[in-house]
Amino acid sequence: MTTTRRFGSVGSLVGRFGVVFVWAIVVVVFSVAKPDTFPTTGNFSTLFASQAPLGVLALALIVPLTAGDYDLSAASVLNFSSMLVAVLNVQHHMPVALACLLGVVFGLVVGLFNGLVTVLFDIDPFIITLGVGTFLDGLTLWISKSAPVSGVSQNLVNLVVVDRFLGLSLEFWFLIIVAIVLFYVFTFTPPGRRLLIVGRGREVARLSGLGVNRIRILSFVASGGLSGLAGVVYIGSSGSADPSAGTSLLLPAFAAAFLGATVLVPGRFNPWGTLVAVYFLTTGINGLSQLGVSTFVQQLFYGGALVIAVLLSSLAGRPSRRKAKAAAGPLPADGAPPTTAPSQPAQTTA
Amino acid sequence: MTTRPILRVEHLSKTFGGVRVLTDVSFEIGAGEIVGLVGQNGSGKSTVIKCLSGYHSPDPGWQLQIDGSTLTRGLHPGESAQLGISFVHQDLGVIGDLTVLENLLFNRFASEHSPYINWADERRRARDLLRSYDLDLDPRASLGSLRPVEQAQVAIIRALMQLRDRGTGDNARSGVLVLDEATTFLDRTGRESLHVLLRAIAASGAGVLFVSHDVQEVLALANRVVVLRDGRVVDDADAATLSPEDVVGLIVGGDRAVRLDQLADDVEAEKLANAADGAGSVAADVHVAEVAAPIGRLAVQSLDGPQVRGIELDAVGGEIVGITGIVGSGWESVLEHLYGARSADRGWLEVDGRRVDLTSMTPRRAIDNGMVLVPSERLTQGIIGTLPIEQNVMLPVLRRHFSGGFLRHRELIRRCERLLHDHAVQPPDARRPIGTLSGGNQQKAVLGKWLQLAPRIVLLSEPTQGVDVGARQLIFRIIRDAARRGAVVLYASGDWEEIARLAHRVVVIADGTVAATLAGDDVDVNRIASAAYRGTRRSADLAAASTAWSGPDTSEGREL
Numbered sequence: 001m002t003t004t005r006r007f008g009s010v011g012s013l014v015g016r017f018g019v020v021f022v023w024a025i026v027v028v029v030f031s032v033a034k035p036d037t038f039p040t041t042g043n044f045s046t047l048f049a050s051q052a053p054l055g056v057l058a059l060a061l062i063v064p065l066t067a068g069d070y071d072l073s074a075a076s077v078l079n080f081s082s083m084l085v086a087v088l089n090v091q092h093h094m095p096v097a098l099a100c101l102l103g104v105v106f107g108l109v110v111g112l113f114n115g116l117v118t119v120l121f122d123i124d125p126f127i128i129t130l131g132v133g134t135f136l137d138g139l140t141l142w143i144s145k146s147a148p149v150s151g152v153s154q155n156l157v158n159l160v161v162v163d164r165f166l167g168l169s170l171e172f173w174f175l176i177i178v179a180i181v182l183f184y185v186f187t188f189t190p191p192g193r194r195l196l197i198v199g200r201g202r203e204v205a206r207l208s209g210l211g212v213n214r215i216r217i218l219s220f221v222a223s224g225g226l227s228g229l230a231g232v233v234y235i236g237s238s239g240s241a242d243p244s245a246g247t248s249l250l251l252p253a254f255a256a257a258f259l260g261a262t263v264l265v266p267g268r269f270n271p272w273g274t275l276v277a278v279y280f281l282t283t284g285i286n287g288l289s290q291l292g293v294s295t296f297v298q299q300l301f302y303g304g305a306l307v308i309a310v311l312l313s314s315l316a317g318r319p320s321r322r323k324a325k326a327a328a329g330p331l332p333a334d335g336a337p338p339t340t341a342p343s344q345p346a347q348t349t350a
Numbered sequence: 351m352t353t354r355p356i357l358r359v360e361h362l363s364k365t366f367g368g369v370r371v372l373t374d375v376s377f378e379i380g381a382g383e384i385v386g387l388v389g390q391n392g393s394g395k396s397t398v399i400k401c402l403s404g405y406h407s408p409d410p411g412w413q414l415q416i417d418g419s420t421l422t423r424g425l426h427p428g429e430s431a432q433l434g435i436s437f438v439h440q441d442l443g444v445i446g447d448l449t450v451l452e453n454l455l456f457n458r459f460a461s462e463h464s465p466y467i468n469w470a471d472e473r474r475r476a477r478d479l480l481r482s483y484d485l486d487l488d489p490r491a492s493l494g495s496l497r498p499v500e501q502a503q504v505a506i507i508r509a510l511m512q513l514r515d516r517g518t519g520d521n522a523r524s525g526v527l528v529l530d531e532a533t534t535f536l537d538r539t540g541r542e543s544l545h546v547l548l549r550a551i552a553a554s555g556a557g558v559l560f561v562s563h564d565v566q567e568v569l570a571l572a573n574r575v576v577v578l579r580d581g582r583v584v585d586d587a588d589a590a591t592l593s594p595e596d597v598v599g600l601i602v603g604g605d606r607a608v609r610l611d612q613l614a615d616d617v618e619a620e621k622l623a624n625a626a627d628g629a630g631s632v633a634a635d636v637h638v639a640e641v642a643a644p645i646g647r648l649a650v651q652s653l654d655g656p657q658v659r660g661i662e663l664d665a666v667g668g669e670i671v672g673i674t675g676i677v678g679s680g681w682e683s684v685l686e687h688l689y690g691a692r693s694a695d696r697g698w699l700e701v702d703g704r705r706v707d708l709t710s711m712t713p714r715r716a717i718d719n720g721m722v723l724v725p726s727e728r729l730t731q732g733i734i735g736t737l738p739i740e741q742n743v744m745l746p747v748l749r750r751h752f753s754g755g756f757l758r759h760r761e762l763i764r765r766c767e768r769l770l771h772d773h774a775v776q777p778p779d780a781r782r783p784i785g786t787l788s789g790g791n792q793q794k795a796v797l798g799k800w801l802q803l804a805p806r807i808v809l810l811s812e813p814t815q816g817v818d819v820g821a822r823q824l825i826f827r828i829i830r831d832a833a834r835r836g837a838v839v840l841y842a843s844g845d846w847e848e849i850a851r852l853a854h855r856v857v858v859i860a861d862g863t864v865a866a867t868l869a870g871d872d873v874d875v876n877r878i879a880s881a882a883y884r885g886t887r888r889s890a891d892l893a894a895a896s897t898a899w900s901g902p903d904t905s906e907g908r909e910l
Contacts, residue, residue: 188756190748197745201734207691207725208745209714267736 111224
C-alpha cells in the first residue's frame with residue numbers, strides 16, 4: 001500500500017500533471033495548425049508577460065481560498081487601484097512611485113475592511129466582498145468620470161513591460177516573485193500551515209489554540225494588497241486605465257485558482273498550480289483566436305474551465321473522504337434532517 | 351385508564367453481526383396512555399426506537415400492531431408516519447430560520463405535491479391548533495426567536511399534525527407520539543410545561559412513548575414504565591407503584607456477579623485484540639507523557655455556564671478525576687468551559703495558587719497554562735481527515751521545527767513518526783491522510799498531538815468514543831501514564847463502567863450541579879448511577895441507599 005503511494009500510481013501522476021499534459025497537447029496542436037504565428041518566441045513572450053496581472057490576481061485569491069473564504073472584490077480592487085494610480089499620476093501629477101504605493105495600500109485597507117466585517121459580524125464573505133466590489137466599481141467610475149485615463153508615467157511602463165530579463169518583460173518576473181513568496185509562506189512557514197488548518201477545520205484550529213479570526217482577517221488583507229499590486233502591474237502594462245476593463249478578470253482568476261487546485265498538489269490551492277492554470281487557459285485562448293475563432297470563445301473557455309475544474313477537484317477529493325467516513329464508523333442514525341449550515345460546528349449530542 | 355392498545359410490539363429482537371442487542375422485547379401503549387421507556391446507554395432503547403422508525407429492520411418473528419394494521423416485516427423509512435407513529439428527537443429537527451408556520455408545515459411540503467399553498471388558511475388552522483393546546487405562539491414568529499421550550503412545543507405539535515394528516519382525514523385522534531430524549535436540554539420549568547402539553551395530547555386519545563434518561567421525570571409524567579436492560583424488558587409496571595430507587599435498581603441491575611464477569615470478559619477481549627494485531631509488544635513499552643512540572647493542586651471554583659451552575663471541583667497532580675452524569679445533565683460542558691472552548695458565565699480555575707478567570711479563557715490561554723483538551727467530537731473538532739497525520743499531529747509544535755526561516759519538513763515527519771510509534775498508531779506513516787486510520791488509531795494520534803506538549807492538565811472528553819477495544823486499552827494506559835508523571839487528568843464520559851475503572855475520584859453532575867463526589871471504594875458503577883439518576887442528594891445518603899444493590903467494592907476493577 002505504501003509502495004503505491006510513494007512511487008505514485010499512474011492515476012495519481014495523471015492527477016498531478018493532467019493539466020500540464022493537456023497544456024502540452026494544446027501547444028502541439030496549435031503549433032501544427034499555425035506554424036508561422038503560434039510557436040514563435042514573440043508570441044510566447046507576449047503571452048507570458050501579458051497575463052501577469054491575471055496571474056497576480058489569481059494568486060491573491062488563493063490566500064483567502066486556502067483559509068476557506070471567498071474574496072469577490074479582488075478584481076474590483078485591481079480595477080480601482082489601477083485607476084487610482086492613473087488619476088493621481090496623470091491628473092494630479094503625483095510621483096508615480098507614490099501613486100503605486102497608494103494603490104497597494106488602498107488594496108490592503110479594503111482587505112482589512114472585508115476581513116473585519118466578515119469575522120467580527122460573522123457574515124458570509126461571499127456577500128460582503130460582492131458588495132464591496134460593486135461599491136468599488138462605482139468609485140472607479142466616479143474618480144475617472146467614466147472615461148479611460150491614459151498617459152501614465154513612462155517610468156512605470158518601462159519597468160513593467162519595456163525592460164526585459166531573459167527576453168521576458170519584467171512583469172512576468174514580478175509574477176514569479178509573488179508566486180515564490182506565496183509558495184514559501186504556504187510550504188515553509190508555520191503561518192502557511194495554520195492558514196490551511198483554518199480553511200479545512202475551523203473548529204480544530206480554534207481548539208488547537210490558533211487565532212482563527214486573526215488569520216482570516218490577515219488572509220483578506222493579503223488578498224487585498226496583492227490585488228492592489230495586480231492593479232499596479234495592470235496599469236504599467238498598458239499605460240492607461242479603463243474604468244471597467246479590470247473587473248472582467250474576476251472569473252478567469254477564479255477559474256485559474258480552482259483549476260490550479262487540481263494540478264501539482266491536487267486538492268490544494270497552490271501557487272505553481274495556479275500559474276500553470278493561468279497559462280494553460282491563456283494559451284488555449286491565444287491559439288483559438290489565431291485560428292480565427294471569435295472572441296466569445298474566451299467566455300466559453302473560462303466559464304467551462306471553472307466548471308470542469310470544480311468537478312475535477314471534487315472527484316479528486318472523493319475517495320479519501322469516503323475512506324475517512326468509513327474509518328470513523330457508522331454515521332449517527334437519527335433519521336433527523338441534516339443541519340442547514342455546514343460551517344456551524346455540530347451540536348454536541350451524546 | 352387503558353382503553354384499547356394503539357401500539358403493540360411483540361417478540362422484537364435485533365441482532366447486529368451476531369451480537370444480539372434486543373431480545374424478545376414486548377410492550378404496548380394504550381389510547382390516552384403515556385408510557386416511559388428507560389434504560390442505561392446501550393440498553394437497547396435507541397434500537398427499539400430505530401426499529402419503530404424503520405431505520406433498523408428487526409429480526410424475523412416480531413409483530414407490530416398499530417392502529418389496526420399488523421406488520422411482521424421491518425418498516426420502510428417514512429412508513430411509520432403513515433401507520434401512525436410520529437417522532438420528536440432530541441435535536442427536535444426544527445429549523446430556526448423558518449417561521450413557526452413553515453416549521454409546522456414542512457413535513458406536508460415534503461410529502462404533498464400541491465401546487466398552491468393558502469397561507470392565510472394554513473395560518474388560521476395552525477393558530478387554532480396551537481390555541482387548542484393553550485399555546486400562545488405566533489405562527490409568523492421566526493422559530494429561532496423562541497425559547498427552547500417553545501421550539502420543543504412546535505416540534506411536538508408538528509408531530510401531532512403528522513399523525514392527524516395521514517389517511518383520509520377522518521380526524522382520528524389516535525396514533526402514537528414518540529419523544530426520544532426530547533426534553534434533555536430543557537430546564538425544569540420547561541419540562542413541566544411540556545408535560546402539560548403531553549398530558550393534553552394523551553387526553554385527546556393518542557398514545558405517548560416517552561424515552562428519557564431522567565428517572566424522576568419519567569415517573570412524574572408516565573402512567574406506566576418499561577425498563578430495558580441489556581436488550582430485555584426487565585420490568586413493565588404502573589408508575590405509581592415504583593420509587594426512583596426501584597427504577598434505578600432495575601436500570602443498573604442488581605446482580606454484581608454478572609457485571610464482574612462481564613468486566614473480566616472485557617479485559618480478556620482486550621488482551622486478545624492486542625495479541626491479534628501484534629500491538630501487544632508495542633503496548634508494553636508505551637512511553638509517552640512527559641510532564642513539564644508536576645502540578646500541586648488544581649481547583650475549579652463557582653463555575654456557571656448555560657448548562658451548569660456552581661460547579662466546584664479539585665484535584666491534585668497524579669490524580670484521574672472522572673466527570674459524569676446522565677445525558678444532558680451538564681457534565682458534557684464542564685471541560686469545554688475550563689478550556690475556553692465554550693465561554694463560561696462565571697468561574698475561576700486555580701492552579702497552584704494562580705487564579706485564572708474562566709469567563710475570559712480561550713484555548714490559546716488554556717494551552718499557555720499547560721492545559722490540553724481531547725475533544726469529544728473527533729471528526730469535527732479533533733482531526734482534519736483529508737490532511738496528512740503529520741499536519742494534524744504536529745500543529746501545536748510547528749514553531750519548534752521552524753528554524754533559519756524554514757519549516758524542517760523531514761524533521762517534522764521523523765518526529766511525528768516516532769510519536770506515532772510511541773503511541774502504537776497503526777500504520778505509523780506520517781504522510782497518510784489521518785482520515786484513513788481506524789477510529790482508535792486516530793484517537794491515539796490525537797492524544798499524541800497533545801501529550802507531546804508535556805501538559806500539566808489533561809482534559810479528556812469521551813476519548814474512547816468510536817474506538818475499538820484494543821485501542822481503548824492503549825488509551826487507558828496512555829492516560830494512566832500521564833497521571834503517573836504528575837499531570838492532573840480530568841476525564842469526562844457518560845460510560846460509567848469506564849469511569850469506574852479509570853478514575854480515582856468521580857464527580858457526578860445532575861441537573862447542572864455537583865450531585866456527589868465519590869472517592870476510594872465508593873467509585874463504582876452503582877454508586878455513580880444512583881447519584882446521577884437521583885440528582886441533588888448528598889453522597890452520604892446515596893452511599894447508604896445504594897448498598898441495597900451494591901456488592902463488594904470494585905477497586906480491583908480499577909487496577910485492570
